[in-house]
Amino acid sequence: MASSVNKAFIRITAAQAAENDPCDAVIARDCIVNNAAHIADEAGQVRVAWIARDNEYISTGTHDVAYDFTHVVSYGPFPLSIRSDRTSYRMRIRLRGHYSGSSGDAYLVLSGDSDVTQAIQNVTGNAASFSVVSTTDGWITPDGGSNTVYMSEAQVSAATGVISTLDAVGGSPYQAAICTAYVHVYASTGVATDQIRITGVEAAEFIGS
Amino acid sequence: MSALVPFNPSPPNETRVRGGLPISSSTFQDAALTLNWAMGHGAELIPFYSPNVNISAAGSLTFAYRVEPRYQQVQRAWVISVKSQSASLAAFDFTPSVSGTTTTHYGAFRPEDLSTIVVVEDVASQSASEVEIGFTIDATDAITVMSVGCWEVPRYALATSASDGGIDLDSVLPREPIYDTTGKSYGGILESVVTARTAARRNGILQLSWGSSTTAGHSVSTTSASYDNPLRGSISQLSRLLYRTASAGTTRNHYWRVLARSAAAGPGAADCRISMTNGATSTISFTPSTTWTWYPSTAGAANTIAVNVEDLDEADGRRGAAWDDSTFEFRIASGTLHVASISIWESTSNS
Numbered sequence: 124m125a126s127s128v129n130k131a132f133i134r135i136t137a138a139q140a141a142e143n144d145p146c147d148a149v150i151a152r153d154c155i156v157n158n159a160a161h162i163a164d165e166a167g168q169v170r171v172a173w174i175a176r177d178n179e180y181i182s183t184g185t186h187d188v189a190y191d192f193t194h195v196v197s198y199g200p201f202p203l204s205i206r207s208d209r210t211s212y213r214m215r216i217r218l219r220g221h222y223s224g225s226s227g228d229a230y231l232v233l234s235g236d237s238d239v240t241q242a243i244q245n246v247t248g249n250a251a252s253f254s255v256v257s258t259t260d261g262w263i264t265p266d267g268g269s270n271t272v273y274m275s276e277a278q279v280s281a282a283t284g285v286i287s288t289l290d291a292v293g294g295s296p297y298q299a300a301i302c303t304a305y306v307h308v309y310a311s312t313g314v315a316t317d318q319i320r321i322t323g324v325e326a327a328e329f330i331g332s
Numbered sequence: 333m334s335a336l337v338p339f340n341p342s343p344p345n346e347t348r349v350r351g352g353l354p355i356s357s358s359t360f361q362d363a364a365l366t367l368n369w370a371m372g373h374g375a376e377l378i379p380f381y382s383p384n385v386n387i388s389a390a391g392s393l394t395f396a397y398r399v400e401p402r403y404q405q406v407q408r409a410w411v412i413s414v415k416s417q418s419a420s421l422a423a424f425d426f427t428p429s430v431s432g433t434t435t436t437h438y439g440a441f442r443p444e445d446l447s448t449i450v451v452v453e454d455v456a457s458q459s460a461s462e463v464e465i466g467f468t469i470d471a472t473d474a475i476t477v478m479s480v481g482c483w484e485v486p487r488y489a490l491a492t493s494a495s496d497g498g499i500d501l502d503s504v505l506p507r508e509p510i511y512d513t514t515g516k517s518y519g520g521i522l523e524s525v526v527t528a529r530t531a532a533r534r535n536g537i538l539q540l541s542w543g544s545s546t547t548a549g550h551s552v553s554t555t556s557a558s559y560d561n562p563l564r565g566s567i568s569q570l571s572r573l574l575y576r577t578a579s580a581g582t583t584r585n586h587y588w589r590v591l592a593r594s595a596a597a598g599p600g601a602a603d604c605r606i607s608m609t610n611g612a613t614s615t616i617s618f619t620p621s622t623t624w625t626w627y628p629s630t631a632g633a634a635n636t637i638a639v640n641v642e643d644l645d646e647a648d649g650r651r652g653a654a655w656d657d658s659t660f661e662f663r664i665a666s667g668t669l670h671v672a673s674i675s676i677w678e679s680t681s682n683s
Contacts, residue, residue, distance in 0.1 A: 126343035130644040131576030132529060142512050142519070151359065152349040155521055158365040159370075160343035162528045166370045170481075172538045173381035174567040176552055181382060181478070197413065197448070198380035198479050202486050204373065205340040207509040215648045217655070221563065237448070237466065260564055262655075270648045283339070288488050292406045292458055297488035300339045300373065322564045324382075327534075329642065329649040 124331050126207065128152075167212045167328030171198045171306050174219065180260075180320035182223075183310045192230065192309040194238070195321050199305030203235075203274065203282070204328050211274040211302070216327035218253050218308065221260045224317025229253040229263070229310040231324070233272045235282020239307060249274050255310070255319050261322065269294035270332070274304065335490040335498025335502050335515065337372035354609045360504035360521060367524045370532035371404050371497050372487035373616050377465070378539045379483035386417065387424070387471040393543035393550070395480065396429070396466035398589050398634070398675040399625065403460040403495050410467060413478045414439035415446040422473035428453040429466045439475050452485060458495070460531070460680050462634070464626070466541070473613040480541075492516060497527035527576070533678045537569055537586050538658070541673035544624050546595060551672040552662075553595075559605060559661035562671070566657035569608070570649065571678065573641040580649060583610060585636040585682045590627055591673035594620035598652050600665025605658045612638035618670060634679070 133153040175181070183193040204212040214233050232239055232250040249272050251265045274282065285298040306326045316325035344362035349355055377399045387393050388536045401408070416422035416439045427434040431453045441522025455565075469477065490498025492515025502508070503516035545549050552562035571584040590604045602629070605615045614637040618627040628635055640656035642649040658676075662669055 125644040126615055128346045129526065129576065130573075132574045134575065146347055146355060146510060146518050148351045148353070151355045152346060153590070154525060155363045155518075156344045156346050156359065158351055158525045158529070159366045159521075160346075162364045162525070162532050163341040163343055163369045164530045165574075165642065166341075166373070166534075168376040168483075168534050169379040169537055170376055172379040172536075172567060173540075175382070175384065175564045176542070177562055177564060179384055179564070181384060196382060196478060198481060199412065200448070200450070201376065201380070201481060201483050202374040209340060213572075213648070215650070217568065248474050250563050261340075261567075270650075286484050286485065289406050289454070290487075290489055291491065292455060294406070299337065299488040301665050302339075306380070323567060325568060327570065330644070332645060332647045332649075 125164045127157045127164055129157050132161050133157055141297060149190045159331045165203055165331045167330060169327045170201050171326035172325050173324050175322040180322045182318040182320045192311045195308040195310050197305050200303035203302045203304040205279055205302055206330065209279055211271045211277040211279055212328035213271040213331040215270055215329050216251060216272055217262055217270065218321065219260065219262045220255060220319060220321040221258050221318065221325030222255045222312065222319050223258065225255045225312050225314045227312030227319050229255050229308060229319055229321065232307045232309065233274055233304055234307060235274065235278060235302065235304050237305060248272065249278060260322055335368055335492050335500050337368050337487050337489060341366040341369045357504060358508040360518065361501065363521050364499035364501055364504050368490055370528050371402065372490050374484050375402055375535045376483045377401060377408060378480060378482035379536045380479055381540055382479050383542050386474065386476050387469055389474045392468060392470045393545055394466060394468045394524060395541040395543050396464055396591055396673050397539045397541055398462060398677050399465055399535060400462045401535065402484060403458050404487060404531060405455060405484040406458065407452050407454050409483055410451045410453060410487050411448060411481045415476045415478050416473035417442040417476060422475045424472060424475055425470040426451055427468045429468065430455065443556055458660045483556045486519035486637060494523065497524045497531060499524050531678050533662050534572060536677055538674065538676040539569065544672045546670050551670040553668055554662045554664060555565060555668050556663055557665055559663050561659060561661050563660055566590050566659040568607055568655040569639040569676065570656060571639050573644065580616065582641055582656045583612065583638040584641050586676050587636055587637055587679040588676040589633040589634050590616060590625055590671050591624055592620050592669060592671045593624045594622055595668035595670060597622055599667030602664040602669045603662065604657045604671065605661045606637045608637065608639055609655065609657045610638065610640055624672060
């Protein structure tokens with residue numbers, strides 16, 4: 124839902140915005156409305172960007188129960204960017220890995236909670252599942268094909284709090300409201316001693332189409 | 333009220349601006365709020381990644397990154413998670429390189445107890461210049477560094493200066509006059525649109541540091557005279573789309589440096605190369621020193637690599653629904669090349 128009409132920045136000349144010039148509708152529409160909206164549309168940040176060194180991985184290790192989702196790695200908290208509709212910017216995600224022993228599943232979850240293992244089977248829009256069916260390492264296509272996850276208005280609200288922030292270098296402390304979130308990776312296999320091995324994670328904010 | 337930074341943007345509505353009609357105060361208010369948010373809501377300096385490096389008991393490791401922070405940054409938050417290598421809590425000291433303030437923390441053993449620490453570091457002065465930031469971990473007990481990230485702490489309010497770019501919300505209330513002053517009214521909004529075009533960039537694109545050490549399992553290394561990828565494969569980059577013109581094309585430059593050294597004196601010439609799926613390549617050529625050094629030299633400009641810009645008509649922003657992947661390859665004519673850090677960021681130089 125790009126909010127700028129032109130979905131791009133519009134250039135004007137300095138003379139068009141010179142002092143004492145009137146504020147006409149064209150300048151206001153292009154320079155103020157479109158450009159301010161486009162700046163916000165493209166203000167999403169890269170929150171996770173990792174690829175492992177050769178022969179390296181992070182794995183579930185041996186877990187207690189077959190098919191039990193086990194925590195692999197978490198990234199965050201970070202200040203999630205929120206859209207004007209109070210849902211989060213869409214997170215363009217990617218997961219890389221392979222299995223050792225027997226195939227399994229991995230979940231990537233965008234959440235305001237520091238651990239969501241117990242609720243993982245219930246998450247929907249803020250999670251993506253990946254079938255890990257190869258022993259050859261590579262980026263894995265998400266089940267269903269969508270590369271984006273996001274937090275709903277209710278999830279954003281639940282994850283919103285305040286942090287202390289300064290008004291200037293060495294200045295006075297104030298409180299700012301922010302929504303903090305994590306990217307979690309969980310995995311499971313049918314044999315408790317087998318492993319899902321994660322070798323890359325990407326998560327970048329995008330306004331959404 | 334001043335140049336407050338809101339919780340979320342409120343893009344102004346284009347349909348409220350038409351020829352022959354007055355431009356309402358709410359249009360200016362929405363633009364001011366949106367610009368204040370874009371510049372002050374907190375950018376990612378170091379996108380989270382997993383160093384996955386072990387530090388032995390009484391060991392020490394320093395992580396370094398090249399960044400171009402926003403001028404609006406007054407504090408940054410380091411977020412790291414650490415795991416104990418034994419079934420008991422492991423103590424370690426964390427010292428950001430700029431503030432130099434050391435704090436002691438503990439890492440747990442079980443993955444589900446993974447300990448995340450957040451350390452806020454104040455900056456000495458506001459600047460958007462390229463700089464090295466980082467931290468040192470001094471481990472009391474053996475630990476594994478599982479993830480690292482760093483973001484600029486969101487601002488409560490911006491200053492209404494030309495550099496900070498904030499717009500005083502009082503100046504765009506109904507029945508206020510329209511005038512041309514930095515940080516206020518219509519003139520201030522026009523100036524801040526230009527400021528925000530650069531300031532609201534995505535700072536960190538890819539920041540990988542495994543610590544300045546030549547110990548096995550830390551920095552990546554090669555002895556190959558032909559190009560060798562020391563990573564698992566490729567990883568994508570995608571840049572902001574600014575202009576939709578033929579001259580602007582479909583790629584923009586990101587900037588990059590590597591922190592490298594040779595294992596011994598008298599090494600051969602070395603290359604570090606990025607190859608993008610879009611066909612672009614960028615090579616940093618140097619003869620490494622035996623001490624850790626940034627290449628190309630920080631006395632000059634960083635190297636650039638052209639990467640795809642986003643497509644706002646796509647559901648996930650990927651141009652042509654394809655990942656623009658970066659493949660990293662290193663080589664050295666003779667000797668051993670160690671690379672401790674790869675830093676890629678969006679610069680103020682091409683905004």
